[in-house]
Amino acid sequence: MDAIALLTIFVLSIFVGIEVVSKVSAILHTPLMSGANAIHGVVLVGAILVTGKATDNVQLYLGLTAIVLASINMVGGFVVTDRMLEMFKPKKTEKEEVSK
């Protein structure tokens, strides 16, 4: 793909990125940061791509290191965000059910 097409995608993504989080309330800052952190774990795709065409051992081992690091970022990021958000469930309905 040519450079201008990639640049277009880049610039439009900046605007989307700013737009989608512009109204977030302070209570969600931490989960949002954590969720965004998990999303950049998709760098795993890049790690797989470079490792899949590694031509010598140095590249292979570096690539495998990158894969391990990126998987930690991705899986850990989504799981820890889910743990945080699990606690934001509306608690009231549960309690009412218990008291009934």
Add this chain to the structure above:
Amino acid sequence: MTPTWVRAAELAASVLFILALKGLSSPKSARRGNLLGALGATIATFVAFFYGETFFGGPIQHLPEILVAIIIGSIIGWIAAKRVQMTQMPQMVALFNGVGGGAAAVISVIEFLSAGNEETVAMLTATIFTVVVGSVSFTGSLLTFAKLQELMTSRPVVIPLGRFITIGVAVGTVVTAVALVMNPSNTLLWLLLGLSLTLGILLVLPVGGADVPIVISLLNAFTGLSVAASGYVLGNVLLIVAGTLVGASGTLLTRMMAQAMGRPLTNTLFGAFTAKATTATASAEDRPVKSASPDDVAIMLAYARKVIIVPGYGLAVAQAQNTIRELVELLVAKGIEVDYAIHPVAGRMPGHMNVLLAEANVPYDQLKEMDEINPEFPATDVALVVGANDVVNPAARDDKTAPIYGMPILNVDQAQQVVFLKRSMRPGFAGIENEVLFDPKTSLLFGDAKDSLTKVVSALKSL
């Protein structure tokens, strides 16, 4: 060409990432948003194996090793995320962010080694940008982890001539990066890697306690940008979209956090360069404070009409969230009006306290945000501050020389009576003395927050 279905799947993953961020911005849809993001990431990872001839020059190589590496990383990430206590979550996010940045840097190093001399200038620039930013994010995040985990002091570390060393290393990094673009060589690459890793450490060292979360958020945005740049290098649209989304939203989020703390971003990052290491002013032991027993506190609370609880990180460290909820339930049963006042940066990160209290089943509607609750302090009989300090320190409002000056605070000093539950007279995270502690209307109950609260609860029950 990359198969069309692979590119369609990438489009789907990009959309899922946008929906994820959008979902995470509202409490109702947040959890679903995160799951959508996870789905997008799973799709993206799956199709990465099918890029085909143009990319791999045949089927993907080293498949077994790659799968094993993914499994190892996933297990480590899963266990770490499941085991971490909610109080330690900020440093966990820092750590995850750091390894992501590290991965981006390593990818670019490989790209350079495999095709360094044949790359176009634009490609080389993007590659080298990723090496620098990814490395800064890596060591910077590891250092914030060390600070928050208290493996080292959380105070600003000011090394002699630190400012000049940092500027020197920064200039060295830029010069090496430019030289590398003009004249690619492996030696220069290793030099650049070393300089960038050092720069990450130097940039974070002088950042003090309460500002660390802002730095985590900023490094998060950095990692996003380095991922976007590595997407450009690999010609991968999905990485560009995902990385840029995180970079842009992360930058905005960093600004919002800094605003919540009343600090321009530049102060956070460079303030400590100029600041002297904060030494405690007049030694605290010399000044009289009024200490109270659990019974005194119970009586004060029982005869109040309106009570505001100000929870801080100390509450969570003492694992006292459930005890405080029990106390509040008792008071509410007595017909007393009770609210929690949540400072935007209570805990270690913006919104952290909400997570910690939600974990203890504290009803959502009792949590009041700062702007909502501040006008109510003058009409409040007792403000009960549990394990918080900096967020109620009037120095932020009145003392222009204080490092936290300008940070909005909860005006507990306007309440009729103030009760502090504290472990000791040690100053808070930011390391500044709090004048409210010496106010005649303030009582202090020393001890572990959970112990103290348990005693207050039993005293209340026997009244």
